[in-house]
Amino acid sequence: MITLNQSPVISDPEILNGTLVFRGTRVPAQTLLDYLDDGITLLDFLENFPSVRKTDAVEFLKLARETDSENHLR
Numbered sequence: 001m002i003t004l005n006q007s008p009v010i011s012d013p014e015i016l017n018g019t020l021v022f023r024g025t026r027v028p029a030q031t032l033l034d035y036l037d038d039g040i041t042l043l044d045f046l047e048n049f050p051s052v053r054k055t056d057a058v059e060f061l062k063l064a065r066e067t068d069s070e071n072h073l074r
Contacts, residue, residue: 008056008063022060025051029060 009029011020020029027049035045042061046054 008053008059022049022052022056025049027052032057032060033064 008023009020010023011018015021015026016028021027022029031049032042032045032052035048036042042054042057046052046057
């Protein structure tokens with residue numbers, strides 16, 4: 001199991017074969033990115049996946065943005 005302290009997402013081989021999911025759910029983090037890519041709002045995503053906390057979704061997006069920025073600097 002991969003877990004970072006205070007991370008909004010986890011990877012656990014016992015949950016969806018290790019797919020990155022929002023903590024305390026079985027909702028893949030990639031689903032949020034797919035929704036946004038399709039033009040669906042964060043609020044619509046949260047309505048469709050009420051087990052995901054808004055704070056976790058927002059924090060995940062911040063982490064994803066930071067990681068993407070770091071990768072572009074290389």
